Amino acid sequence: MSGKTIFDKLWDRHVIAGKIGEPQLLFIDLHVIHEVTSPQAFQGLRDNHRSVHRPDLTYGTLDHNVPTKEIFDIRDLISKKQIDTFTANVKEFGIPAELHGSKGQGIVHMVAPESGRTQPGKTVVCGDSHTATNGAFGAMAFGIGTSEVEHVLVTQTLWQVKPKRMKIEFTGKPQKGVYSKDYILALIAKYGVDAGVGYAVEYTGEAISDLSMEARMTICNMSIEFGAKLGLMNPDEKTYAYVKGRPEAPENFDEAVKDWKTLVSDPDAEYDKVLTIDVSQLKPMVTWGTNPGMGLEFGEKFPEIDGNINYERAYNYMDMKPGMTAEDINLGYVFLGSCTNARLEDLREAAAIVKGKHIAENIVAVVVPGSRPVKTAAEAEGLDEIFKTAGFEWRDPGCSACLGMNPDQIPEYVHCASSSNRNFEGRQGPHARTHLASPAMVAAAAIAGKFVDVRALVTSVNES
Numbered sequence: 353m354s355g356k357t358i359f360d361k362l363w364d365r366h367v368i369a370g371k372i373g374e375p376q377l378l379f380i381d382l383h384v385i386h387e388v389t390s391p392q393a394f395q396g397l398r399d400n401h402r403s404v405h406r407p408d409l410t411y412g413t414l415d416h417n418v419p420t421k422e423i424f425d426i427r428d429l430i431s432k433k434q435i436d437t438f439t440a441n442v443k444e445f446g447i448p449a450e451l452h453g454s455k456g457q458g459i460v461h462m463v464a465p466e467s468g469r470t471q472p473g474k475t476v477v478c479g480d481s482h483t484a485t486n487g488a489f490g491a492m493a494f495g496i497g498t499s500e501v502e503h504v505l506v507t508q509t510l511w512q513v514k515p516k517r518m519k520i521e522f523t524g525k526p527q528k529g530v531y532s533k534d535y536i537l538a539l540i541a542k543y544g545v546d547a548g549v550g551y552a553v554e555y556t557g558e559a560i561s562d563l564s565m566e567a568r569m570t571i572c573n574m575s576i577e578f579g580a581k582l583g584l585m586n587p588d589e590k591t592y593a594y595v596k597g598r599p600e601a602p603e604n605f606d607e608a609v610k611d612w613k614t615l616v617s618d619p620d621a622e623y624d625k626v627l628t629i630d631v632s633q634l635k636p637m638v639t640w641g642t643n644p645g646m647g648l649e650f651g652e653k654f655p656e657i658d659g660n661i662n663y664e665r666a667y668n669y670m671d672m673k674p675g676m677t678a679e680d681i682n683l684g685y686v687f688l689g690s691c692t693n694a695r696l697e698d699l700r701e702a703a704a705i706v707k708g709k710h711i712a713e714n715i716v717a718v719v720v721p722g723s724r725p726v727k728t729a730a731e732a733e734g735l736d737e738i739f740k741t742a743g744f745e746w747r748d749p750g751c752s753a754c755l756g757m758n759p760d761q762i763p764e765y766v767h768c769a770s771s772s773n774r775n776f777e778g779r780q781g782p783h784a785r786t787h788l789a790s791p792a793m794v795a796a797a798a799i800a801g802k803f804v805d806v807r808a809l810v811t812s813v814n815e816s
């Protein structure tokens with residue numbers, strides 16, 4: 353009999369009922385909630401006189417609607433309602449949560465790891481498509497819909513059909529200036545936004561082991577942009593070190609680590625599909641179009657339309673033409689934020705590039721730390737001053753301009769270099785035009801006033 357993948361092991365461990373190939377009932381170890389996808393679920397509970405089965409395994413935060421300029425000045429009525437409703441719900445049902453202005457508040461996929469709740473071996477769900485971020489810890493983490501949120505609140509379980517297994521091996525050492533964001537953008541550009549549909553993806557290989565936990569989260573975060581049900585990685589010493597000492601880390605930590613060590617893919621495990629990417633061949637990526645797969649290495653010419661109506665539509669929306677390169681993009685805005693790339697390491701990488709320089713005249717640049725702990729840590733090491741001196745705005749944590757659900761929006765028709773994960777039409781505001789890239793590329797673009805190849809800059813930064 354062949355070995356098992358980490359995903360097989362996690363799946364088997366959580367099945368309560370049902371047969372393989374049919375929906376199976378899974379136990380959920382951690383249910384994370386935010387203000388956008390939980391209100392109807394709580395209302396459903398109330399209407400049916402039900403309670404939350406395991407408030408202790410539920411954890412909430414406010415993120416999508418919070419204003420980042422003046423966090424308590426919520427002018428939008430829908431935002432205010434969602435924030436107030438969420439606050440009342442978690443109080444009524446006794447759920448631990450990071451409420452408005454609390455010390456741990458931030459984007460949902462950041463606060464769960466930061467609190468220590470995200471751990472190897474857990475099933476983690478959230479009414480949000482980027483829940484696979486938690487998969488970087490060796491957790492089986494995926495997004496669910498609002499009716500499923502209600503199901504999990506009431507039962508702490510969920511019916512799911514087991515997805516197929518894909519292994520993506522990242523080999524080699526990257527050049528300086530190439531980051532995990534480039535790995536995932538390159539993967540999606542090469543295989544497309546649907547290539548992961550129906551799969552649980554395991555990211556593995558030397559290039560993944562070499563990454564920090566923060567950089568690993570960036571890759572897992574974008575699993576959904578590849579179409580995958582979930583993305584996960586084998587836990588290792590870096591994973592244990594990240595969890596250790598956090599408020600919700602297991603009490604008997606050494607025992608937990610012993611168990612976690614068994615939750616890795618066996619060498620002879622079988623997969624339904626295997627892909628390999630050599631990261632030593634990658635260059636910094638920039639998207640030109642209106643899905644995350646419409647991306648290219650910096651310097652490459654944008655593709656011909658050749659009858660592709662998606663390309664035609666994307667070019668029209670973005671007001672660009674085949675044959676242009678990323679350097680020709682008429683940038684007006686830079687957004688450094690989101691659950692993809694607004695952790696401390698991301699801000700450090702960007703700050704190293706902007707230090708001692710000033711943003712270009714044509715640019716408005718905003719930094720939005722993904723969580724309050726990140727903001728506090730960044731300020732403790734003076735990153736805020738570096739950004740502010742360079743002309744960036746330094747904001748409070750939240751989803752911000754990653755999507756236009758709060759006052760932070762990119763103005764109409766303006767091109768934005770963004771460290772986030774989605775470049776859909778209208779994603780950052782009506783008619784806004786988004787170009788996804790790594791935090792370092794985005795920072796360099798703020799200074800130069802256009803996209804530049806960050807590899808040259810990073811070398812000189814490191815030498816100085």
Ligand SMILES: CC(C)[C@H](C(=O)O)[C@@H](O)C(=O)O
Pocket residue numbers: 388389416479480481482495755
């Ligand atoms: C609002 C929320 C449901 C949504 C998601 O599911 O991902 C958002 O976080 C996003 O990134 O588009």
Ligand code: SF4
Pocket residue numbers: 415416459460461480482690691692750751752754755772773
């Ligand atoms: S930061 Fe963006 S991608 Fe992440 S949860 Fe918020 S809106 Fe979704």
